[in-house]
Amino acid sequence: xxxxxxxxxxxxxxxxxxxxxxxxxxxxxxxxxxxxxxxxxxxxxxxxxxxxxxxxxxxxxxxxxxxxxxxxxxxxxxxxxxxxxxxxxxxxxxxxxxxxxxxxxxxxxxxxx
Amino acid sequence: xxxxxxxxxxxxxxxxxxxxxxxxxxxxxxxxxxxxxxxxxxxxxxxxxxxxxxxxxxxxxxxxxxxxxxxxxxxxxxxxxxxxxxxxxxxxxxxxxxxxxxxxxxxxxxxxxx
Numbered sequence: 001x002x003x004x005x006x007x008x009x010x011x012x013x014x015x016x017x018x019x020x021x022x023x024x025x026x027x028x029x030x031x032x033x034x035x036x037x038x039x040x041x042x043x044x045x046x047x048x049x050x051x052x053x054x055x056x057x058x059x060x061x062x063x064x065x066x067x068x069x070x071x072x073x074x075x076x077x078x079x080x081x082x083x084x085x086x087x088x089x090x091x092x093x094x095x096x097x098x099x100x101x102x103x104x105x106x107x108x109x110x111x112x113x
Numbered sequence: 114x115x116x117x118x119x120x121x122x123x124x125x126x127x128x129x130x131x132x133x134x135x136x137x138x139x140x141x142x143x144x145x146x147x148x149x150x151x152x153x154x155x156x157x158x159x160x161x162x163x164x165x166x167x168x169x170x171x172x173x174x175x176x177x178x179x180x181x182x183x184x185x186x187x188x189x190x191x192x193x194x195x196x197x198x199x200x201x202x203x204x205x206x207x208x209x210x211x212x213x214x215x216x217x218x219x220x221x222x223x224x225x226x227x
Binding site: 031032034036041042043044045046049087089090091092103105106 | 148154155156201203205211212213215216217218219220221223
């Protein structure tokens with residue numbers, strides 16, 4: 001499983017665009033990049049997933065450069081309700097104890113009024 | 114409504130006691146997972162199950178046990194061998210064990226050892 005590195009925390013203001021970058025230098029050919037969002041005392045929820053280039057849905061955009069060694073989650077015009085922890089996951093599947101998917105520390109986004 | 118339920122929401126136990134956390138899903142998912150989350154930390158995988166009657170250890174399985182006798186149920190037992198069990202426990206499920214399959218999480222159980 002490719003190890004991911006994210007900033008521990010970020011601050012933003014309402015209405016701004018927020019970009020959170022995740023580094024995954026050891027990403028494998030078959031690995032997908034997935035982002036989850038977690039609010040306090042709740043389980044994470046899926047935001048977006050991609051393999052290469054750009055993916056956009058109603059919530060966010062995901063930018064993946066050609067070498068796939070990093071990815072950037074873009075949240076347009078954030079609001080206070082976007083204050084949460086954002087996790088970047090990279091991998092393929094569970095097969096055995098040596099190939100597991102875990103949610104690392106994530107990036108704590110604080111949106112201020 | 115389809116989803117994952119966990120019970121209870123809050124659980125208190127005395128040291129030395131075993132306790133079982135419930136996790137039920139009606140999403141018809143094959144894969145189920147248990148995670149532990151400590152304050153300010155990420156999620157760590159305890160156990161996961163790819164299919165009924167099969168389960169695998171995660172990062173921190175010591176002191177925990179699970180069973181998967183039914184597709185919709187994946188209970189977690191926190192045994193007295195778990196040295197520091199106070200934490201937030203999250204159950205999740207997905208169609209298959211693939212990263213490309215979204216994991217859906219339950220509301221969590223907050224366990225406190227007195």
